[in-house]
Amino acid sequence: MANDITLELQRKIEALERKNKLLEEGLHQAERLRQMYDRTAQELKSSKSLLIRHSAELAESESRFREIFNTVNDAIFIHDAQTGRIVEVNQRMCEMYGITRDEALASGPDDLSAGTPPYSSAEASEKIRLARTEGTQIFEWQARARDGHLFWVEVSLRFALIGSQQRILAMVRDITERKQIELKLQESEERFRKAFQNSAIGMALVGLDGHWLKVNHSLCQIVGYSEPELLSKTFQDITHPDDLQTDLDFVAQLLAGERDHYQMEKRYFHKDGHIVWIRLSVSLIRDAQDNPIHFVSQIDDITEDKLVDEKIRQLNEELETKVRQRTRQLLDTQDELVRREKLAVLGQVAGSVGHELRNPLGVMNNAVFFLQTVLSDADETTREYLNIIKDEIAASERIVSDLLDSVRTKPSHPERLALAELMQQTLRKCSVPSSVVVKLDIPATLAPLRVDPLQIHQVLRNLISNGIEAMPEGGVLEISAIENNLGGTITVSVKDSGIGMTPEQLGKLFQPLFTTKARGVGLGLVVVKNLTEANGGKISVESEVGKGTLFTVTLPATEETGVSI
Secondary structure (H helix, E strand, O other), X not given: OHHHHHHHHHHHHHHHHHHHHHHHHHHHHHHHHHHHHHHHHHHHHHHHXXXXXXXXXHHHHHHHHHHHHHHOOOXXXXXXXXXXXXXXXXXXXXXXXXXXXXXXXXXXXXXXXXXXXXXXXXXXXXXXXXXXXXXXXXXXXXXEOOOOOEEEEEEEEEEEEEOOEEEEEEEEEEOHHHHHHHHHHHHHHHHHHHHHHHOOOEEEEEEOOOEEEEEOHHHHHHHOOOHHHHHOOEHHHHEOHHHHHXXXXXXXXXXXXXXXXXXXXXXXXXXXXXXXXEEEEEEEEEOOOOOEEEEEEEEEEOHHHHHHHHHHHHHHHHHHHHHHHHHHHHHHHHHHHHHHHHHHHHHHHHHHHHHXXXXXXXXXXXXXXXXXXXXXXXXXXXXXXXXXXXXXXXXXXXXXXXXXXXXXXXXXXXXXXXXHHHHHHHHHOOOOOOOEEEEEEOOOOOOOEEEOHHHHHHHHHHHHHHHHHOOOOOEEEEEEEEEEOOOOXXXXXXXXXXXXXXXXXXXXXXXXXXXXXXXXXXXXXXXXXXXXXXXXXXXXXXXXXXXXXXXXXXEEEOOOOOOOO
C-alpha cells in the first residue's frame, strides 16, 4: 500500500516537473514574443518615420515635376493609348491651343488637328500605333487652335506604361516661325529654279571636279546637247584646248581664295563639231564653314558678235590694204609726176646741152685721134694720157646719149638676132678689170630675139657696166639666159657679187637723177628701163646689202630657133 502511494506520489511529482518545464518553456516563449514585439514595434516606428520622409520627398518630387511640367516651353500632354483621350496636359499646352485644362482633357485628336489629311485622327492613330510598335515617332503636324487659326508643331510621341495604364506621352513644339521661313525658302528656291530654267542665257551649276551638276535649257541650246547628255560630261570635255588652261588657272585662283569670280571669253565645241564663242562668268559657292561646294556659271553665246567682229576686222584690214594700195598709187603717181617733171626739165636741158656738148666732144675726139696718129712713137706716158682723154670723152658721150635717151626714147626697130652673138659684141666693148671674173652661160640653142639690136646692146652694156662698178674690190659677174617656151620670151640675168642695195635704194632705182655711185648722174637705169619697155620687155631687180644685185630682163623671142643676125 505504501508502495502504491509512493508510486502515485512519484507520478505526481513527475507530472508537476513536466508542468514546471512547460511553464518555463512558456515563459521563455513569452519572453521571445515580447522581444519580437519590441523589435517589431521598433521597426514599425522606423518604417513610419521612413514612410513619412519618403512621402515628403515624393510630394516634393511631384511638386518639382508639376512645376517643370507646367513651366516647360514645349506643350506636353498624355494620351490614353486605348481611347485616345487626353488624360493630362501642361500649362503650355493650354496656352498653345488657346484652351483650358478641362477643355483639353475633353478633347481628342480631331479637335487639335487641322482636320484634313494628313492631319486627321486616322493619321494620329497611325502615329500612335507606330510609337507603340517601333519606338518614338517625331513628325510635323498642322494643328488648329480653339479660335480656328492653324499653326505648325513638331510632335514627339513615346509609348509608356504608367502603372498598369498604357499611355502615349506627347511633346509638342511650335515651329510655325520656322515653317514660314522654310516656306519662304521653298518659294525663293522655286523662283530661282524658274529663273534658272527660263533664263535667256545659259546657266549651270558645276562641281568642283568640273562635272555639270545642273544646266538650263538655254545652255543646252547653245552647245547642242540634251540635259542628260551634258550632265554626263565635264566642262573640260567641250572646252577648246587653246582656252582650257586659262579657264583652269582661273578656277584654281577661285579655290585658293585669290578672287571671288572671273569672266573670260572662250570657245566650246558644239555637239555637231562647230565652234561656239561664249562669254563666261563664274563664281564659287561656299558653305557656312567656308568650304567650297560648287561653281555657278553664266554662259552667254557671243558667236554672232564674234562673227561680226571678225567681219569688221576683215573689212578694216581690207580697207587698210586698199588705203595702203591707194596711198602707194598716189605716191607712185606723185613719183611719176616728179619723174615727168624731171624728164621735162631734162628734155629742155637735153635739147640745148646735147648740141652744145656733142660738138666739142667730137672735136676733142678728133684731136685725140690726130695726136695718136702723129705721135705714134710717143713715150708710154703720153700714150696713156691720150687714152685717158679718149675714155673720158667716150664716157661723156655716153652721158649725153643717156640724157637724150632718158627724155626721148627713139622707136625700136626690131630685128631677128641671136642673144649669144649680141652678148659677145657687148662684152668686147666693155672694159672688164682683171679683178672681175665674168661667167657667161648663154645657150647657143636659144630662140632668136625680136628686138632693136642697138637699143638692147645699150641695155646690156649699161647693166654689165653697173655690175662691174658695183664690185670695186673685184668679184664675179654672172650672165645667163633661159628660154620661156610658154611665154615666147627669153630672160637674161646679170648678177654681181658687189655691195648690194638697201630696200629704200631699190625703190628709187629707176627714178631719173638717182644714183648709188660716187660718180654718175642717175640716168643709166632709166635708159635701161625705157629701152627694155620700148622693145616689149620688162626689167626687175633683186638686191641685198653685202650680197650683190640681180637684174633680170625679159625680152620677146621669135617663134623660130636658130642663130642668125
